[in-house]
Amino acid sequence: MKRSSGARLCATAAVGALSLALVTGCGSSDEGSKDSGGSKGSSSSSSAAASDAKALTKAELEKLLLAQGEIKGFKVDSGDDTLPASKSLVKTDKAECDPLAWSTAALAPGDTDASVGNTVSEDKASSAPTSLEELDEDAFADAFNLDMTFVGLSSYDGDGAEKAMKAVSDGVKACSSGYALKAEGETTKVTKVAPAEGTGGGDEAIAFSEDVDMDGEGTATFHTEVVRKGNTIATFYTVNFAAFGTGEAMKIPAAVVQAQVAKLK
Template sequence: MRTALVRRALLTASGASLALLATACGPSDGAGAEQDAKPSAAAPSPSPTPEAKALTAAELEKLTLADGDVRDVKIAKAGADDVAKAAEVTTDKPECTALAQAGGLAPVGAAVTTTERIGVGKPSDPADPMSVSATSVQLASYDGKGAEEALASLKAAGQACGGGFTTTAKGEKTTVKSVTPSAVTAGDEAAAWTIATEDEGEALNSQMVAFRKGNNLVVVHTIRFDAKPPSAQAFIDAQVKKLG
């Protein structure tokens, strides 16, 4: 949910070098995130055991999206300036903290290991550099039921923060005007939200999708810079395939 991502994405779309884009309130590129008024009812899903252990950094890296995994998208590691620590994310409404952290690419809950990637697509209209989307993907692994708990905190924040909130990540302030649950199916359980934000007077609609696979949690966050609806389905499908 940071203005820096918007600036970097526009530079990239204009033909500048790929600057690592992270953490804007981006509508998740998701055909799998249909923008319904209410989240879909989820069937009972496999639950991690209390003894489950988080993946090591090396193990998690093998399951992380790489360049070439999503067609016509350049994927790269998020830079240190793009990834916030939990303590670097603040909000005026404590109940919204989980969403604010996810928007700042900070770990949600007690994540043991994480990886972060940024994907930038090609402009759908070569004459319009704004016809592009940028997507951040964070993959986090937890001990025990940590992934379940993290996703539950995101769901609770989505319900509690419909009227919006203000968040600051690494010194960059974003005003979230509204958070609207939407429907999604992915992994063992999932949730999605359409998020309307305002950064330095710029109004943006974005969508975030979070899904759990075992004791791993994925947050996919997509923003599109023209009026067309964003879709993160390709990222969701690619990440689900890697997780197996």
């Protein structure tokens, strides 16, 4: 199996301090969720209750994020070296596609300052090598065959969470033909967005997949899942570095979605 320069770049990013720029440079944004690009589970009664809702603080949201030891077979990291610090670092060429891009980066898909994020990875990372040059092709593939999921939580006043879900749903439709994503100086071309199937849960869930141009080396498919529980929204996006060269869609581990949604109020 030929090891492409793109795959080596992704692996290098995994070994060192991973940045969103490197992730998007390898090809970014595409995830699946069970309920298709339309929202599901909203009702007039829930809308009435939402009007009085108050956003949780960042400190309160931090307590709701999955923590180390809470999900078997996975390691939890703060994501400080991985996730973008603000929405200003993640932009698209179509405003209606911004909520999709933000959802893939553990940022709030709607209008709120109350948001936090972390990363949840398969517990194989501890065995990852420190030197890529020492790996043969099989060892290279195995070392980086692990899922890293970007998890974001955001909270909203009033019906802000429902509006954010609608923005994501509308974005899936409006951006079906793709968009350009720019993050920290790197530009990635998403060629297709479509409703997808995922884990679902909560009061409302939206899932979509994105096909991403891998810089002339074909395309990769990623999945994103957005779940609302009350006035809190959880976003999930998974990267598997070994899968970049296989053409396989990168799916979000259901266990991560279920464990995180279960912690929400």
